[in-house]
Amino acid sequence: MTWARANSDRLVDLMLQHLWLSVVPVVVGFLLALPIGWWASRFARPRAVLLAAGGILYTLPSLPLLVIIPGLIGTSFLDPINVAIVLTLYALALFVRIVADAFAQVSAEVLDSATASGYSWWQRFGGVELPLAGPVLLAGVRVASVSTVSLVTVGALVGVSNLGSLFTEGFQRDFRTEITVGIVLVVILALVLDAVWVLLGRLLMPWTRLRGAG
Amino acid sequence: MSVFSEAFDWLSTSTNWHGPDGVPHRVLEHLGYTALTVVIASAIAIPLGLWIGHTGRLRGLAIAVTGALRALPTLGLLTLVVLWRGIGLTPPIAALVVLAIPPLLAGAYAGVESVDRRTVDAARGIGMTEWQVLTRVEVPLSLSLLLGGLRSAVLQVVATATVAAYIGLGGLGRYLLDGIAVRDYPQMLGGSLVVVVLALLLDGAFALLQRLSPT
Amino acid sequence: MKLNRTLGVLSAAALALSLAACGGDPTDTSSGSDSGSTSSSKSIVVGSAAFGESEILAEVYAQALKAKGVDASTKLDIGAREAYIGAIKDGTIDLIPEYTGNLLLYFDQNATATAPADVESALQGALPDGLAVLDPAPGEDKDSLNVTSEFAQKNGVASIADLAKIKGLKVAANPEFKTRAYGLPGMDKIYGIKDVSFTAISDGGGPATLKALTSGQVDVADIYSTTPSITQNKLVTLEDPKNLIAAQNVVPLIRDDAQSDEVKSTLAAVSEKLTTDALLELNTAFAADSKPTAADVAKDWLQKNGLV
Numbered sequence: 015m016t017w018a019r020a021n022s023d024r025l026v027d028l029m030l031q032h033l034w035l036s037v038v039p040v041v042v043g044f045l046l047a048l049p050i051g052w053w054a055s056r057f058a059r060p061r062a063v064l065l066a067a068g069g070i071l072y073t074l075p076s077l078p079l080l081v082i083i084p085g086l087i088g089t090s091f092l093d094p095i096n097v098a099i100v101l102t103l104y105a106l107a108l109f110v111r112i113v114a115d116a117f118a119q120v121s122a123e124v125l126d127s128a129t130a131s132g133y134s135w136w137q138r139f140g141g142v143e144l145p146l147a148g149p150v151l152l153a154g155v156r157v158a159s160v161s162t163v164s165l166v167t168v169g170a171l172v173g174v175s176n177l178g179s180l181f182t183e184g185f186q187r188d189f190r191t192e193i194t195v196g197i198v199l200v201v202i203l204a205l206v207l208d209a210v211w212v213l214l215g216r217l218l219m220p221w222t223r224l225r226g227a228g
Numbered sequence: 229m230s231v232f233s234e235a236f237d238w239l240s241t242s243t244n245w246h247g248p249d250g251v252p253h254r255v256l257e258h259l260g261y262t263a264l265t266v267v268i269a270s271a272i273a274i275p276l277g278l279w280i281g282h283t284g285r286l287r288g289l290a291i292a293v294t295g296a297l298r299a300l301p302t303l304g305l306l307t308l309v310v311l312w313r314g315i316g317l318t319p320p321i322a323a324l325v326v327l328a329i330p331p332l333l334a335g336a337y338a339g340v341e342s343v344d345r346r347t348v349d350a351a352r353g354i355g356m357t358e359w360q361v362l363t364r365v366e367v368p369l370s371l372s373l374l375l376g377g378l379r380s381a382v383l384q385v386v387a388t389a390t391v392a393a394y395i396g397l398g399g400l401g402r403y404l405l406d407g408i409a410v411r412d413y414p415q416m417l418g419g420s421l422v423v424v425v426l427a428l429l430l431d432g433a434f435a436l437l438q439r440l441s442p443t
Numbered sequence: 444m445k446l447n448r449t450l451g452v453l454s455a456a457a458l459a460l461s462l463a464a465c466g467g468d469p470t471d472t473s474s475g476s477d478s479g480s481t482s483s484s485k486s487i488v489v490g491s492a493a494f495g496e497s498e499i500l501a502e503v504y505a506q507a508l509k510a511k512g513v514d515a516s517t518k519l520d521i522g523a524r525e526a527y528i529g530a531i532k533d534g535t536i537d538l539i540p541e542y543t544g545n546l547l548l549y550f551d552q553n554a555t556a557t558a559p560a561d562v563e564s565a566l567q568g569a570l571p572d573g574l575a576v577l578d579p580a581p582g583e584d585k586d587s588l589n590v591t592s593e594f595a596q597k598n599g600v601a602s603i604a605d606l607a608k609i610k611g612l613k614v615a616a617n618p619e620f621k622t623r624a625y626g627l628p629g630m631d632k633i634y635g636i637k638d639v640s641f642t643a644i645s646d647g648g649g650p651a652t653l654k655a656l657t658s659g660q661v662d663v664a665d666i667y668s669t670t671p672s673i674t675q676n677k678l679v680t681l682e683d684p685k686n687l688i689a690a691q692n693v694v695p696l697i698r699d700d701a702q703s704d705e706v707k708s709t710l711a712a713v714s715e716k717l718t719t720d721a722l723l724e725l726n727t728a729f730a731a732d733s734k735p736t737a738a739d740v741a742k743d744w745l746q747k748n749g750l751v
Contacts, residue, residue, distance in 0.1 A: 167301040185307040185432030188650040197304040314654035396642040409618035
């Protein structure tokens with residue numbers, strides 16, 4: 015703990031870097047997955063193709079991706095954007111399935127009756143489909159957020175500083191305290207971020223409050 | 229995209245398919261680590277999950293613990309256990325077991341919870357013991373969700389078991405780390421593609437299994 | 444796959460937008476560069492690889508330059524060579540401490556030079572346009588093959604040549620040791636050591652490699668020669684009478700556009716003091732129980748040697 019206190023400035027820096035490297039992929043991945051997943055939930059053929067593609071994407075090991083991406087899109091090797099892109103791809107892969115499932119469970123009769131009562135497509139989407147899919151979507155955001163926070167650490171292997179840097183450095187210096195502090199901070203960050211999503215969910219979907227978060 | 233065509237060249241070179249460094253041997257090692265991990269994780273998570281689902285106790289705690297476990301970074305755990313225990317099978321398997329527990333646990337308790345309470349009450353009504361309720365009613369009816377948990381555990385472990393190579397073990401991670409050490413990108417990408425194909429085959433097998441299972 | 448690629452491009456574009464909006468690079472770990480410096484020379488970013496010695500040397504360079512009024516900052520912990528060479532080529536960093544032998548091998552996979560002067564001249568010829576190396580330091584940090592003192596005594600081993608008589612030798616090293624000329628192929632070709640069972644550990648002779656050696660899981664471990672653990676664990680570093688292992692003198696790798704006379708003379712003065720013993724001293728200080736930062740270790744050493 016003395017070590018953590020002596021290095022608190024650096025730890026705070028690493029946590030902030032870790033935070034934005036986690037939040038950007040989750041948010042961007044979610045926004046991209048929303049239309050794709052909705053489309054997949056309505057049509058069987060793209061659904062099969064997209065879910066398979068998502069599955070492949072998710073199994074790609076992150077380390078080679080982090081090396082290949084700069085060559086593919088012309089970013090600098092050390093650019094944190096590379097890590098953000100890889101994590102966005104993972105989040106996207108995870109979200110497409112969840113979003114598709116979330117929209118698929120909205121019953122067709124509800125949608126039909128919304129149309130029958132004169133809703134436009136956008137009104138129906140924003141006023142009926144999205145709120146009904148909301149709780150499942152929130153659950154998906156929580157899972158993706160937690161695993162993204164944990165995955166960011168791999169970026170340390172290619173020189174993008176974040177809490178994972180404490181693992182590589184602690185390992186080389188045979189210094190377990192540093193690694194342990196890193197693990198604890200990663201878990202804390204994941205839990206705090208999770209609480210933020212839950213709170214945001216309650217603000218946006220007040221009707222779910224009674225059921226409790228699960 | 230020349231690195232992709234070179235990766236396919238690497239994959240179609242016959243010497244890469246023989247001996248201890250060959251793809252078949254590395255795939256077997258990889259599957260071995262995966263199987264060992266999933267068996268250990270299942271032995272811990274499935275009974276616990278079934279108990280939580282059956283009794284309804286500690287459910288809040290289970291959700292919190294699964295969340296925290298999901299957040300535990302594999303890289304951090306691996307380095308910590310290596311410093312503690314040295315190289316060998318223990319560090320990667322320990323780190324991978326932690327990775328596999330959350331989906332297994334969630335699949336088990338969510339599966340049992342999903343069983344219609346009226347069915348369970350009826351089973352008790354005809355005089356089944358709690359054990360019989362669990363094994364004859366709840367487990368068979370929750371098989372689909374249980375298998376779902378097993379499926380995501382296996383896929384995550386297959387994709388992550390590459391870390392074993394970091395500390396001298398084999399498996400498909402060898403191609404990634406040996407490749408990165410001498411900048412042999414075709415080997416790295418070729419190895420990654422084998423991981424992807426392996427994961428897809430396993431996913432397909434599970435999809436089939438889930439379709440065959442009742443409910 | 445085509446779909447994935449399209450999605451990748453889409454998300455890249457979206458990210459570029461959202462990041463531009465954030466403004467500033469939050470990962471810039473510059474250690475207090477003098478912003479608003481009136482110095483006429485361009486500012487210099489010193490990079491380092493992701494291991495202690497490289498970080499300390501980068502701090503040594505940066506602090507020495509700052510003491511001479513050069514606007515220098517650091518970007519440490521950049522991972523493997525391919526990552527930081529990419530970074531110095533595209534100008535993300537301007538200067539990085541390097542090692543002659545490995546740098547040569549990076550630019551010329553088939554290089555065969557092993558003696559210090561041969562390595563240096565081969566390196567000058569192999570560097571790409573835009574990059575240069577300054578005068579190398581006398582100190583080097585190279586691969587070295589180590590055994591425990593018990594093993595050395597029991598088997599009468601003092602040199603790599605003595606390993607040829609041992610049946611079923613077990614060696615631990617970085618993965619590249621398996622294919623590189625100084626590794627298994629060279630052990631066979633130069634010293635006639637055959638049938639080696641090899642364990643690849645990706646920690647650059649760090650704690651996992653050390654543990655494998657001291658616990659008897661392997662007989663021989665490749666550990667960098669200035670690692671404090673060699674002396675701390677009374678390991679025996681095997682002699683290399685036939686120059687299997689190439690020289691690895693510490694050398695500043697620098698962009699052409701970052702070389703001013705001020706920079707060159709400052710780094711020359713630093714390199715002159717960087718002997719192998721100095722490297723060992725820096726690494727030992729860094730590994731002390733108090734776990735000081737690389738910047739503090741560098742500062743102490745520079746002060747002791749009158750360089751700041």
